[in-house]
Amino acid sequence: MDLLSQWLSYPAALDRILSIIGIELHWAILQYVLGLPLVIMVALLLYARSKDERWHEMARTMAKALGIVFAVGAAAGTLSEFGLVVIWPNILEAAGRYIFFPLYAEIFAFLIEITFIYLLIFGWNKIGIKAKILLSLLALFGAWFSGALIMSVNSYMVAPTGIVAAYDPASGWKYDQGFPKVLLVVPNDVVNVLEVDKLTSLGMEVVGSGENGVSVLLPSKIVSRLIYESWGNVKVGESVLSLVIRNEALEGLKGLLVKDVVDIIVTNTVRSVGYTMVTFLSPVYLGSIFHALGSAVTVTAFTMVGAYSLLLLKGRNEGKKGYYLAGLRFGIVLALITIAVQGLVFGHLIGVEIARSNPEKLAAMEGTSNSIFSLSRSLGIERLMSFIIYGSFDAKLPEYDSIDKGYCVLDGKPAITDCRPPLILHYLYYSKTGLSLLLGFYALIYAILAIKMGSISTILLKINVLTPIAAQLISFLGWAVREMGRKPWSIYGIMTVDVAHTANPGDPLSYALIALIIISVALALILAVWRLLYKPSLGEV
Amino acid sequence: MIPQVYYLALVFGIHIVAVNLGISLSTIVPLLKRRADFSGNAKLDELAKRIFRVYAATYALAGVMGTAFTVFLLSFYPEFVGLAGNITLVPFAIAILSILLHFLSIVLYYYGWESFPRSYHFASGVLLALTSYTIPLGFRLVFSFLNTPVGLKFDGKPYIDTFEALMNPTFAPLYLKSILGALTFGSLFIATIAAFSLMKGDSVEERSLYSLSLNIAIVSMFLMLLLGPWYAMSLLSTPMKFNNIFGSLGWSVSGAQGGLDLSWLFTVKLVLIVVQIYAILRLTLLGGKSVSERFNLALLATISAALTILSGEYLNMFSQYPFFLANLPIVAPQIPEPWRTILGRSLSLENVSPLSNDPSLLAVTALGILVLLAAIGYFLYVVFFKRQK
Known part of the structure; x- marks a missing residue:
């Protein structure tokens, strides 16, 4: 090699x-x-x-x-x-x-x-x-x-x-379960427009909920795709996001930039952890x-x-x-x-x-x-x-x-x-x-x-x-x-x-x-x- | 205006005044040292070194405040920094490499004063002077772009045609005016130091330095008086700025979006220039002054020169509020989507990043700046005024 x-x-x-x-x-x-x-x-x-x-x-x-x-x-x-x-x-x-x-x-x-x-x-x-x-x-x-x-x-x-790695020293790699995964705190308003079942079938895990929103572990391949689309100025209508947004909400959201949706979620996550402490x-x-x-x-x-x-x-x-x-x-x-x-x-x-x-x-x-x-x-x-x-x-x-x-x-x-x-x-x-x-x-x-x-x-x-x-x-x-x-x-x-x-x-x-x-x-x-x-x-x- | 803008203005104001002083000191000191080397004048040598110590200290201050400005900009306006970073490789590269070489030359020049061979030392002095002019070259190119985006193009993504950007109508007058303003301020600053030393006792070297720096101040001040109107006229290409500065004085361009009325600040700047001219004329043409009178007049001219620079920079900065790019309202219709939306929000000074828009963060910042400015004040006292044990 x-x-x-x-x-x-x-x-x-x-x-x-x-x-x-x-x-x-x-x-x-x-x-x-x-x-x-x-x-x-x-x-x-x-x-x-x-x-x-x-x-x-x-x-x-x-x-x-x-x-x-x-x-x-x-x-x-x-x-x-x-x-x-x-x-x-x-x-x-x-x-x-x-x-x-x-x-x-x-x-x-x-x-x-x-x-x-x-x-x-x-x-x-x-x-x-x-x-x-x-x-x-x-x-x-x-x-x-x-x-x-x-x-x-x-x-x-x-x-x-909040990263959860894809390896267990007893059982080996866990890519088939969607790992590595990233912890996100999704605001309730955003959760309400998402098809949670579809996301769960893609490997998302709900790990808790509170007044700041729902805490989830999202497979990093989805996260990296969304980040790619964010900086590529892709709109929601052309994004993978459109596959997991409820039909009734999609019409109103598809003109939005993915970056704006991602920003709402990441900002909420950082705020929940504490912006002075997150790093x-x-x-x-x-x-x-x-x-x-x-x-x-x-x-x-x-x-x-x-x-x-x-x-x-x-x-x-x-x-x-x-x-x-x-x-x-x-x-x-x-x-x-x-x-x-x-x-x-x-x-x-x-x-x-x-x-x-x-x-x-x-x-x-x-x-x-x-x-x-x-x-x-x-x-x-x-x-x-x-x-x-x-x-x-x-x-x-x-x-x-x-x-x-x-x-x-x-x-x-x-x-x-x-x-x-x-x-x-x-x-x-x-x-x-x-x-x-x-x-x-x-x-x-x-x-x-x-x-x-x-x-x-x-x-x-x-x-x-x-x-x-x-x-x-x-x-x-x-x-x-x-x-x-x-x-x-x-x-x-x-x-x-x-x-x-x-x-x-x-x-x-x-x-x-x-x-x-x-x-x-x-x-x-x-x-x-x-x-x-x-x-x-x-x-x- | 939102508080974040005041923080930027505060650190930028201190930075820019210190930087302007640096441009002239890093020009004049190597010349003085060279003259001392050729004439074998130890007193002149010592005098030059004393001024260079002042320069090293002010440059440290400029460096810290420059870094603070960049960090504040990144924290308050990350999308703007991201956008700027994607399109400004060439001007920033010129400025950054110049900064690196300038810092190195400061170290070589200061520590090599006695230990380097003369030719090596002078070469580091030349590098010092040259880089002090290339640093603002890069930054002023960015500033003129932020007046009007000459050279901005799109081919699926935004980019700058550097050669076109150099043809920006506001670039040449802005850069030259900055350099001559710096030379005026710095030479008056040196004249004040020399006048102060003359009060403590007469010496040929200090008298000669006093005359030399006043002569430089006169020439650069005269050229400034020509460049000022040139820059003002070039602002016709950015109607919003032009109107915000000159609107209330009766000059305006039609069809521009209104902003802050800064005619009062322009008037203040004019008064400060008049004060400088008065003080310089009193010092040069009207003879028969006592040493203390000379010092007072030189100090007056220096302070008004520093404030002229500050007011000029604030005029430039605030006259385009609330936009990072003054001509955004004019060029926006020609920008393709989604870039029009992205530029529209990332170039707004009122679009502060939500996480950094925290009142407690701003309060702690204010406190921190106060404490550290006090520490810097004490540092300057120890360096320049405290006696050796």
Whole structure:
């Protein structure tokens, strides 16, 4: 099987590639905005307790780095934001209409971040140690609050609140029963014009009723068809809706846009759940936010390990060696803690959540297909994976080859030929996991050796310099698994990627030019950090 | 008017004034720095860096308020954002990439002040200045499209013919007027800083900066006086706006739908321009002033320039209320269905998304903005006025 061709075969391939480049630039930088305030705060606390100038110097250097990465990170955020507007306008419209609250609140988080980060940087020589600690705490709060809000929207896209997956580890796939299904609260006025029996025969389940309306679980193939028709400006008379509307009501409704009917139902659903909470109740939110923050701190910690190792290798001033060593030890301890927690706690949590809410993705991640060389199968760890994920060796992992290719489509619409996620995910996921294990073991061995040996070997320092690249690569692979694994959905179970996409995409040449500019900015940033942080550090030597 | 529009106006007002300041500062600072490099004048170098610190802070403010504007727009008017996103790839791409490069150049220019080789540093300054002009190029193209949709076409879906859109009669005067307004405001701002420094003690560099910035202000102000009427005349293509601004003053175009009468705001703007001209003339032609008098006049000119920009933007914004697209009533009959219906509602400022139309959300927003503006105020105090320990 040509795995790359499979991934490219979903709609809007070029736009997806451009989005990966833009968002990865933002995320690569953003991890430091999330991680550095924590490092600064801990270093300042250590300084306040010990009065050891090395901690103060470390905090000052990290604050300077934070100033640089925050400015470019904010610009890359603007780029991502407008990139979403012009490349994925329809999903953004849906987000603005139904799950706007975290994006709305994010502006306050951003204000907190920018105010306190720059207050810390510009006011460094004008404020005392207690004020610095307070400011770094507020900067940390702003950055993590911002991350928590944005991750809730992303989590909703991975597994929307109210989704019921199509898999049971005891009995297997449940596509024949209409799963996956989406929870909707249909207003009573709308219920009154619908042929409920017909809908029930199509797989709809009534799960309750109240003053807000009737709660139903609707097969996501019907939901995605309605969403497709909504953004295709189809009228009720030409829609599948006309098949389930009572004859006496149809005449008056057939001139309406499907979008208006869908809007009434989704607005009512969101209002019933609570518009401020709807994204935070996503079944994958908790694991997602912890995993993202953990990743950010891990990357920051390994970057410190790499940077201070480089300074130890290149520096000639013995007087500075103590400071570099302190920075290296700080980095390696933090890296060891975070990578362990990431793998054993947060990684496991998100894995279990994905298994429960998006089993198709899990099947692709585990490569349970006969058409590829499965690493988990060849390593003989399938039953172990079942135990880790479901808590039972007897539980069955979802089989990729048994996924219904058309589970996201109703009568050929939306125009998706294969609803299964890309199998390339299997190799991305196992590369990520393998590299994480390798990096984790290396950090453990290095920490033991460094403490036991006292002195630091040159070879190990050279390897240390490569650890930030490895950490960034793992983080990138993690995002790739998360985002590519959702395809062909943009919002799992609700909106497919062709619907989310712009009606007027750019040409390949202009996309290539934009990609080139984004990559150049990333390189310029690396060069700037090298020149502005690393070189002066050597100059002082 | 509905409250959501006031929120948009508030954050947009702060954003646009800060951005205008940024355009001129990112032009003038690299020139000053270059002059300091060639002459080896350390004082001028220090002066340029001080002004750049002001710029970095105001740009952060502009960035936050710009983001707030976009987020408010998305939350209150998602259908409009969806529609705009589907058709405005080219102008937004110009603006977005310019923003990315501009932020990068701010970082490179600020942190590289002492550590970059001169040629590299100057190159980042050139990038800084250039991108400050290309950002509004993209956005003003969108604004002029929202006056009258030149280049809008349909082939089963709406799209924009970019080259036709560039021929929009309101685009060139709007863009050029914005740039020259920014240069006037920014140069007066620098003249005020220089005059303030001169009050504390005379220096050749500050006197030279004071004269240079006043000269730039005079030239750009003069050109503004030509561009203002050009833009006003170009608004004949958007009769609704023209009538709302000039109707009560006796000038109007027939057949346009009425809206808010904003002649009073136009009159306020004219008065502010007169105040600027008066202050600039007093500063340049009528000699014999004390340093404090010079500072007071420069400050007066700067404040009136900032308010001129604000009133001009609000005139532009509110004169098409309740439409995002001023000429919608005129072009609507030519738009095919279902797009006529969709555009009709998505381009209405009164069609707020139901979920975000929550009074408690608006109240909390107001409180949040107040608290954070106070925090920004404290930030500016620490950066510019608090003494080092």
